[in-house]
Amino acid sequence: MEIMYLMIGLSLFMAIGFVIAFVWSVKTGQQEDLITPAMRILQEDEKNTNL
Structure with missing residues (x-):
């Protein structure tokens, strides 16, 4: 049962x-032009x- 607490x-x-990380990428414009x-x-x- 202790492993469940660790995994959760x-x-x-x-x-x-x-x-x-997703919110940071949206705010810095990483998702602007795909x-x-x-x-x-x-x-x-x-x-x-x-030449």
Whole structure:
């Protein structure tokens, strides 16, 4: 039964940590634009003609 108290405490600690990390990422603008980074890989690079 003691392991249950430990596991519940650890899971609550981890859940609170994930919520804090998510709120921080939203407030700092990490979740602003999710489409552009995915499309950037499809764009061709400009050719370097200075060689």
